[in-house]
Structures are given as structure tokens and as C-alpha cells.
Amino acid sequence: MGKRKRDRQQGVAVQKDLGSSQNPSDRFVSLMGGAPAASGVRVSDSAAMRVSAVYSCVRVIAEDGAKLKPQVWREKPDGSREPATDHPLHAxxxxxxxxxxxxxxxxxxxxxxxxxxxxxxxxLRDRFGNETGLWPVHPGSVTIYEAMDGRLFYAISRRTTLENAMLRNVPLMVPDYDVFHVRGMTFDGIVGLSPLAQLRESIGIAIAGEELSAKLMANGAQPSGVLKHPKVLTKDVADRLSASWNGRHGGPGNAGKTVVLEEGMEFDQLGMTSVDAQFLEQRKLTIEEIARGFRVPLHMIGMLDRMTNNNVEALTRSYYDQTLMPMLEAFEAEFERAFNLPDGVYVEFDVRRLLRADFKTRQEGNRTMFQSGALMPNEWRIDEGYNPSPAGNVFARPLNTAYVDQQGAVVSITPPGGKSPTEPGAAPNPEEPK
Incomplete structure (x- = not known):
């Protein structure tokens, strides 16, 4: 059955991929070798990822997100929660x-x-329709179709033999309830805006700058000087002299070689001009523009100019709050939608690894929570990677405090051992010396 005929049977009306001549899609741009930027270079996926700033930003975001463990949780009637290990998404x-x-x-x-x-x-599903797995696909191999009734279908091009084998039981037009799709910034709720497309001009300037730097390096890092001859040279002689000089002294492999001048020739070395200085500043500015587009602090991609310990900590915290947290919340929400999680069951990434302070600050915070009765010793030990203690499932209570109910009446709380933690014979306080 032809694709067009199959689409008509499914009522497909709108194709969210090819775009138009004024606004071509990323897939069409990739097929054409990348869209030309105003700098004159074509910006494709592969060319953009060869820009160190782009690669670093994407890598930082991906690795920071991948080191956070997602967990399926189930809320209990008393307001607490427990891991939903019996749910298929957990496996x-x-x-x-x-x-x-x-x-x-x-x-x-x-x-x-x-x-x-x-x-x-x-x-991925078994023959009974139960969820059994997830298989990621490249966004460039996906075409999204919108049906007359509002349903979405995903046409996925199998790029490799392995992908074809993994998706052998998946139809060519995949309905949206079988697709996990997290969108970035979007105007239509169907396709997320591509940072590659939005930052094309900045990335194009970066590519052009790297190409120019490479050409300058091939010529000895920069136009290093001028050869002067006491006589007037013909064009052929000047061309041969220039070719001979470039062959002997051009490129980084010939740097540092001894120069021999004949027939009264002189070499005048050229220093860095204002144009060279502006070129270096432009490269730094381009890196800043790319990092701004990805919302990644400069120190996280290796630019440490004007950085201090205080502003690095503040910038890192801002990166967690403004870049990673919105992304994680979008993924958590999509897990709930794609796997149709019931009320009270949800997915949450463990962000404690991101929010963990240094050892001293962390222990001071835990000590404050323990002394105020908000943290048990075993919770403290487990958080630090230690095994729980048999006597560690108790709460501490300062001697000069008492427990009261909502009406203000003093209440007595006795742990399972039968004695208050402050009474003789109770579990030892881990803060006290043995």
C-alpha cells in the first residue's frame, strides 16, 4: 500500500516536517547539507556539533540529566510515598x-x-499490548502527521539494521499513544523549536571563525611578515618566491625553522593588529551567544574569564534551577502521559546529587535536622552511603522542648522501645561521644 493512500485512510491532514520554502524543516535542511547562514557557511547537524561550544553545551545538559536516576513513586493514604516497583515503568x-x-x-x-x-x-509492547521497553529514535528521522480528528501519527524512518529489528513489530505510522515525545519550547504543542535552527547565525559565525583560524594556522598562524627585495621582481619570480617561502615556512609543522635570506632580502615581522584582536573578541562573543542560547553558564564549558568562587556557585545554582529543572519536569510529565500513570503514581528524578553541597555544609545541615527531631540517624547514614544502625531509628528531642498537639496540649510520644529518646536507657545519641 502506498504511503499517500495509507495516509488518506488514516485521515492525515497536516504534515509537520517538510516546512516551506520560507521556513524549511530541520529534516529538509539536513538533506540539503544544512541551511546557509549569513556568514556564508552551511549549518548542518554534523557541522554544528563540530563547534566546541555547541558540543560542550549539549554534552553538559545530557550528562547532567543522565546521571539523575528516575524513580516511579506511589503515594500512600497517610501522605507518604513508596517506590512503585510493581509498575511496568519501573522495570x-x-x-x-x-x-x-x-x-x-x-x-x-x-x-x-x-x-x-x-x-x-x-x-515497545509485547503481543498482549503491555509496555516492555523504550527505543529512542533520532528526531531527524521522524515526520509527524496530524489527523482530521486531532490525533498525531509518527512516521519513523529506520536508519539502521538494529533499529529496524527493534521496531519490527511497530507500524510505519505510529500513533501518539505509543510514542514518548518531550518537546522543548513550542508554539503549536506538536513540534519543539530546534536550538540548531534558532542559533543558526551564531553557530555559522563560529564555524566561519574556525575555518578562518584553520587557514591562518596553515599559513603559519597569521600573515607573519613581509619579504622585501632590493630589486624589482617580475610576477613570475615573485610567485615562485612566495610559493617557495610558504612551502618551507608555512603551517605549524614548519614553525621555528631557520630562515636563510639571499640577495639582500629582508623580512619585516608583523605584529597583531587591531583586526586580529577584534577577531579574538568576536570568537569569545560567539561562544557566549551559543552558551546563552543553550542556557549553560560559561564556566561549565571551559570559559573561566572573570570567574570567582562566589559567582561560580551562584551560576551553577541558576543553571540547575533554570535549565535542568524545567527539562526534568517536562520529562516527568511525559512519562506520566505516555505510560498513562494512574492518580497517585508519578515519576521523579532524584535531584539530590545536583543539590548536594560540600561535605562540611551537608553535615552541618543534617546535624541541624537531627537535633531538631526532623531526621533519624539511619536516614542520615543512608544518605551518606552507610548501612543503617540497629539503634538508629529514633528521633532526637532537645530536653527543653515538648511535643504539643494542634490545640496546644502537651503530648507524650514513646517510641516502639518503650522509652523516650531522652530517657535513661534509650538509644544513644549519635552526636554524643561514646
Whole structure:
């Protein structure tokens, strides 16, 4: 059955991929070798990822997201929660498919989200329709169709033999309930805006700057000087002299070689001009523009100019709050939608690794919580990676405080051992010396 005929049967009306001549899609741009920027260079996926600032920003976002462990939780009637280990999504997040670990899956999903603004994976099912896994697909191989009734269908081009094998039971037109799709910034709620497209001019300037730097390096890092001859040279002689000089002394491999001048020739070395200085400043500005577009602080991609300990800490915290947290919340919401989680069951990334302070600050905070009765010793030990203690499931209470109910009446709280933690014979206080 032809694709057009099949689309008509499914009522497909709008294709969210090819775009138009005024606003071509990313896939069409990639097929054409990348869209030309005003700088004159074509900006494709591969060319953009060769720009160190782009690669670093995408890598930072993807690796920071992938090191956070997602967990399926179930709320209990008393307001507490417990891991929902019996839910199929729990097993999928531990083993998404037979070829990928959880980290490799998250790296693929977060990389696509950071670079293309769309993170897409197919939900794998068994013959009974139960969810069994997730398989990430490249956003550039996906075409989204909108049906007359508002349903979305994803046409996925199989790029490799492995992908074709993993998706052998998946139809060519995948309905949206079988697709995990996290969108970045979007205007229509169907396709996320691609950072590559939005930052095309800045990335194009970066590519052009690197090409210019490479050409200058091939000529000895910069136009290093001028050869002066006491006689007037013909064009042929001047061309041969220039070619001979470039062959002997051009390029980084010939740097430092001894120069022999004949027939009264002189070499006048040229210093850095104001144009050279502006070129270096332009390269720094381009890196800042790219980092701004990805919302990644400069120190996280290796630019430490004007950085101090105080502003690095503040910038890192801002990166967590304004870049990573919105992304994680978008993924958590999509897990709930794609896997149709019931009320009271949700997915949450463990962000404690991001928010962990240095050892001294962390212990001071835990000590304050323990002394105020908000943290048990075993909770403290487990958080630091130690095994729980048999006597560690108790709360501390200062001697000069008492427990009161909502009406203000003093209440007596006795732990399972039968004695208050402040009474003789109770579990020892881990803060007190032995």
C-alpha cells in the first residue's frame, strides 16, 4: 500500500516536517547539507556539533540529566510515598531495552532534547499490548502527521539494521499513544523549536571563525611578515618566491625553522593588529551567544574569564534551577502521559546529587535536622552511603522542648522501645561521644 493512500485512510491532514520554502524543516535542511547562514557557511547537524561550544553545551545538559536516576513513586493514604516497583515503568527505567542501559537511554533522550528541541522514543509492547521497553529514535528521522480528528501519527524512518529489528513489530505510522515525545519550547504543542535552527547565525559565525583560524594556522598562524627585495621582481619570480617561502615556512609543522635570506632580502615581522584582536573578541562573543542560547553558564564549558568562587556557585545554582529543572519536569510529565500513570503514581528524578553541597555544609545541615527531631540517624547514614544502625531509628528531642498537639496540649510520644529518646536507657545519641 502506498504511503499517500495509507495516509488518506488514516485521515492525515497536516504534515509537520517538510516546512516551506520560507521556513524549511530541520529534516529538509539536513538533506540539503544544512541551511546557509549569513556568514556564508552551511549549518548542518554534523557541522554544528563540530563547534566546541555547541558540543560542550549539549554534552553538559545530557550528562547532567543522565546521571539523575528516575524513580516511579506511589503515594500512600497517610501522605507518604513508596517506590512503585510493581509498575511496568519501573522495570523499563531499569532496563529500557536489551541493548541499552538506563544511562545510555537518558543520554540519547537528553542529547536530542538539548540539540534538536525534541526527544522521541517508541514504546515497545509485547503481543498482549503491555509496555516492555523504550527505543529512542533520532528526531531527524521522524515526520509527524496530524489527523482530521486531532490525533498525531509518527512516521519513523529506520536508519539502521538494529533499529529496524527493534521496531519490527511497530507500524510505519505510529500513533501518539505509543510514542514518548518531550518537546522543548513550542508554539503549536506538536513540534519543539530546534536550538540548531534558532542559533543558526551564531553557530555559522563560529564555524566561519574556525575555518578562518584553520587557514591562518596553515599559513603559519597569521600573515607573519613581509619579504622585501632590493630589486624589482617580475610576477613570475615573485610567485615562485612566495610559493617557495610558504612551502618551507608555512603551517605549524614548519614553525621555528631557520630562515636563510639571499640577495639582500629582508623580512619585516608583523605584529597583531587591531583586526586580529577584534577577531579574538568576536570568537569569545560567539561562544557566549551559543552558551546563552543553550542556557549553560560559561564556566561549565571551559570559559573561566572573570570567574570567582562566589559567582561560580551562584551560576551553577541558576543553571540547575533554570535549565535542568524545567527539562526534568517536562520529562516527568511525559512519562506520566505516555505510560498513562494512574492518580497517585508519578515519576521523579532524584535531584539530590545536583543539590548536594560540600561535605562540611551537608553535615552541618543534617546535624541541624537531627537535633531538631526532623531526621533519624539511619536516614542520615543512608544518605551518606552507610548501612543503617540497629539503634538508629529514633528521633532526637532537645530536653527543653515538648511535643504539643494542634490545640496546644502537651503530648507524650514513646517510641516502639518503650522509652523516650531522652530517657535513661534509650538509644544513644549519635552526636554524643561514646
Amino acid at each position: 523499563i527505567l531499569r532496563r529500557p531495552n536489551r541493548h541499552m542501559t538506563p544511562v545510555s537511554l537518558l543520554l540519547a533522550l537528553f542529547s536530542a532534547w538539548g540539540f534538536r528541541g525534541n526527544s522521541i522514543a517508541v514504546i
